[in-house]
Amino acid sequence: MIYNQIYELESVSRNQDIDLNINPEEWQKQSVKWGHPIHSICSYMASFPPRVPHYFISRFTKPGDIVLDPFSGRGTTPAEACMMGRVGIGSDLNPMAVVLTKAKVKMPLLNSVIRRLKDLEKTFEPRSVRELPWQIKMLYSKKVLQQLCHMKEGLNLTRGSVDNFLMAIILGGMHGASSKANYLSIPMPNTFSMSPNYVKNYIIKHKLKPPQYDVFDVIKYRLNRYYITDPYAMKGEAHLSDIRHITKYMKRRKASLIFSSPPYLKVIRYGKLNWIRLWMLNMEPQELDNQLDDKHTMPKYLKFIKSSINECSKVLEDDGLCFLVVGQVSGNRGPGKDKSVNLGNMIIDDLEGQVNMDFIGVIDDFYNKDSKVSRIWGVTKGNATKYDQIVVMCKDKHSIKKKNYTMKIDWY
Ligand SMILES: C[S@@+](CC[C@H](N)C(=O)[O-])C[C@H]1O[C@@H](n2cnc3c(N)ncnc32)[C@H](O)[C@@H]1O
Incomplete structure (x- = not known):
């Protein structure tokens, strides 16, 4: 099987012997459009399809657990979590993302x-x-x-x-x-x-x-x-917050699962590309773009990811798992002929041993290229991704080894 490989990092997996038994085909067999219609209340660039967080929430949490996404965008992860009876908590530094996330985790009657x-x-x-x-x-x-x-x-x-x-x-x-x-x-x-x-x-x-x-x-x-159904019973939270301050709203609470997707790498300007919607929210596009961490060069980007992982580690249960979806970014950013960068591999190569989490591996998630928003109109002009990579981390490998993940996935 060429696609859907799960690369196990030699240095890590040999010692840790952790097999989470993740099979991307299980979510890829669902349509990218699969999910509750509320997910598509408003378009948002670089959002992942609901089938992806749904799989990870089903596999690695149980009802009542806290599921956190500190880069929540339009709220896909916290919304799926609430629908599945978990407490879905999302935060983002973009106020428009917070409006969308709140609409999904606090759906009114x-x-x-x-x-x-x-x-x-x-x-x-x-x-x-x-x-x-x-x-x-x-x-x-x-x-x-x-x-x-x-x-x-x-x-x-x-x-x-x-x-x-x-x-x-x-x-x-x-x-x-x-x-x-x-x-x-x-x-x-x-x-x-x-x-x-x-x-x-x-x-x-x-x-x-x-x-x-x-x-x-x-x-x-x-x-x-x-409103095809009554609002789901579980309510979640949406916060306007920089990743660097998530401990403020989490207080002493810990998440069982963090499923998130940080900004890629100089790929999307959420302000400039949303100037019409931002007018409705009385916001200046340029001001927003100045605040968000989506225009770093590679060394700064890695520093940002390092501090993000360390912040996540502070609010994760000892036996919790953290998954970060990052794109494969192409176009004059990496070595080799096509100059593409596998951000997931790069993050692990660069940050292993430097963050307060253990890396377990990286998953390649190939998807139908036509479904990717950035492909549709060429926003990234050569920077669009061919597949996503999911970086898999845990807080404490010994606690993870003891757990038995046999949850059945219910595609509602
Ligand atoms: C790839 S998008 C996440 C999309 C989300 N997974 C979804 O399905 O809609 C990355 C998000 O990171 C947010 N962001 C950028 N810099 C941030 C920061 N310093 N702290 C928190 N969020 C930030 C952006 O506003 C954007 O919503």
Whole structure:
């Protein structure tokens, strides 16, 4: 079998003799689209498909355990954990990621969402939109702009889960290519925001007119998709936090499993590529990009990963496992002809013995290349990944050896 290899690091696995019996085919046989519809409430770049954390949560935790993702992005890991009766905790330094994660781990009752939506609809009054930036005005009809401004002012994200949930729905519907009353903008990709000048020229060239939708109708249409079941019983947490400060919100609690994916390596600018959604959140794209750790050169990146692993070790149970999904990054970053870098192997080669965790191995997760967001539009221009690598670590190899992982995976 060429694909799906699990490389065991000679220096580590020979001594440790740890066999977690992980078989990537078990999650790869599920579709990349597998999972509860709430996962797709809003697109987010470099998110992993729910089938991956689902497999690891089933195999390595039991109901009631804490599952943590300190780079939670759109909240895939904590959401899956909550659906499976675990306590899903997510944090991220990107406030947009926190809105999306919170919407999934604190899914409100549908009745409360509808009640609040009716209140907002009742208090809506047309207003002038002349002062709005041209970059936003060119995307939407006048009525949609007025309604978006009303929602921006009316929704209070610190108030509770209902307002946050409505904001997550709006963010997901702000732009997309569908012809149905599903996306509010002129047709454009929903995965990322193209540059304002590119959009402007595209609109002129194709003589595009903003669609005449109603924000409240689009929200109702989208709501129907997510409430296919009652909200799952287990509630989780979403925190705005740098990885370096996760002990603050974890307090004395420890996670049984950390399943996460740090920023890759100069691959994605979450600010620049989300300028439309960030307008809705009153955030400056450049400011966000200055804060996030997604533009380091290799030595700084490895230093960042080293401190991230050490922070994770502080909040992991002694018999807990930590999995970090990292991409294979190509394009002038490594040695050899194709200059690609296997980040997983590189992390282990460089950091073994220097972090407060033991490396167990690295798993190659090949996926259908067409499903990778960064492939779809070439954001990374040669930096897109062919497969992900999953770095496997434990806090204490002796405790891990004693455990018997025989959980059956339930693909709901
Ligand atoms: C690869 S994405 C995670 C995607 C996630 N697994 C999902 O399924 O949506 C990496 C995340 O790291 C976040 N990030 C970057 N620097 C950070 C930092 N210093 N502390 C916490 N999060 C950070 C980014 O905002 C981004 O959401």
